[in-house]
Amino acid sequence: MKRWHFILAGIFFLPALLVPLVVQSDYTLQVLFRVFLFAAMGLAWNLVGGYTGQLSLGHAAYFGVGAYSLALFSKAGVSPWVSVLLGMVLAMFSAAVIGSISFRLRGPYFALCTIAFAEVLRLTAKNLPNLTGGDVGVQVPLLFPHSSTKAFYISGVLLTLIVLALTAWIERSRFGYYLLAIREDQDAALAVGVNTARCKLWILLISAALTAIGGALYASLFLYIVPDQVLAMEISTEIAIVAMLGGAGTLIGPLVGSITLETASEIFKNFFKEANLLIYGVLIVVVVLFLPEGIVGTIANKLRLFKSAPIAPFATPEPPDPEEEAQRAVISE
């Protein structure tokens, strides 16, 4: 962590915190809140998906648990901020369950398994109207008095800053190097004494807790949530895409990704009213085909900036393992 990193962070975040003094429009602030919220979610996802290389497509589970905990605990009489904390605990609990099962799987199996868990949670929330209000939805209390959009925006920026700082710290810690080792070669990491199962689970717990805060903020801004909104697969994919677009496994990638994606989708919303996800699709395809390391990853590779930071996590294909290949499934007789 060099000094100019701090200066750079200051140059970006201080003005960002002062934006509400200038911008008065609630709508603009909401859009900016969304930018920072998904930046924070992408950063939290990046810990698991980027640094550890586990493509989770089920982060909506933790997002939704955070959102629903705020709504349901408050309804039971717990104060809102304590509910947010409880939501983080619950999200970590779900992450422990989900992780202990899905981390045994690799590659596409892992991704599919995380989707399945998020979908089970969504369908359960839909089908238990007595508990969650089902499709009718449930009211979410205000986290800030007067429902001020400015307060939401500021908390979004602060959350991003916190997750960013945490990521920077983890990136340079011994734990961080374990994670990178797992991403590069899980078996080799295990062989040199990294407790891969425990590392993966811990980073997922951290990521889940952070994602739950985001879910609670999101829910409180809308004041009303339904399962198809906060537990939807679209949330999972948006979180993953934000990080991949900016550059998974890079420090500021998710932030750049979120700014790019949310701005683009905001602009395109005005052109294609119904089909605003089209731009997501196009951006994903472009990134995969032309910028497989994401925006930041590609630029950093070109400029050789951030030398100590890990770059280009997913660009190198795994070498073939003949034994594994031979064992693999066949379109059988």
Next chain:
Amino acid sequence: MNWFYSTIQAVLNGLLTGALYGLIAMGMALIFGVMRIVNFAHGAFLMLGMYATYVLFQTTGISPYYGFPLAGAVLFVIGYTTYMGLLRPIRGQVDFMVILLTMGLALIITDGVQLIFGADYHQISIPLLSKNIRIGSEISINAPWLVSFAIAAVLAAVLYFVVTHTMFGRAARAIAQNRYAAPLMGINVNRVQAISFGIGSAAAGIAGALLLPVFYLFPDVGNQFKLKSFVMVVLGGMGSIQGAAIAGLVLGVVESLTSLYWGNEWALAVDFVIFILVLSLKPSGIFGSQRA
């Protein structure tokens, strides 16, 4: 005796739906087996098949039961070009990127269709829809489902024959077994993979065409089938096409029984619970003969 008949009725309905599920899953399994690609655009391909047949029906009045080969042909071309244009360039990349690419493609297709046709629900009506075949006094079968069952069964048998008994099938299986040795044996891997992707997409498109008369049509219709096809492919043993076909039938029956006893809204949740159980207890699948 009422529960007895309703259970039999549910199992029958499940098998009828399951045949179409099986067709979808066989397409997915072929793609997964030959290319190790988890195709997130499979549902979107199915939806395209539905729209292709719908347009055909609206313009010429040809019933989906005669028009389904068109959906198959259109989707074969789309699948083939998708492989050649989008998937071949990123062949060396890890699963991660391929999953993302097919997800992006699914979004583009779904929202593209929405731009052209709008988000409205459509339904077609053909005379066959009102026909029911009664067995005894308690059980009845809706004629369109029976027709689609027959077509799906024939196509599944053809697909199975193609994979097991033709030169193309042998090449595809060789690639599935060892994609590094296959080219050394003189197999044109690119071509075989492109054709496999085309056939897999065509299976989804045909299933979509057969679903059209009995289902509502809207741009996002493929989503639920995409998720179900993941479940079936895992259940059947990833890459095993006859496993996928059996898994389709089983899933149809399970869903139908779940709907009967617990209510329709739990059917999809039960799918995913089965999925997680299979993945965690027997990841090689239940009906596949080889390990995944």
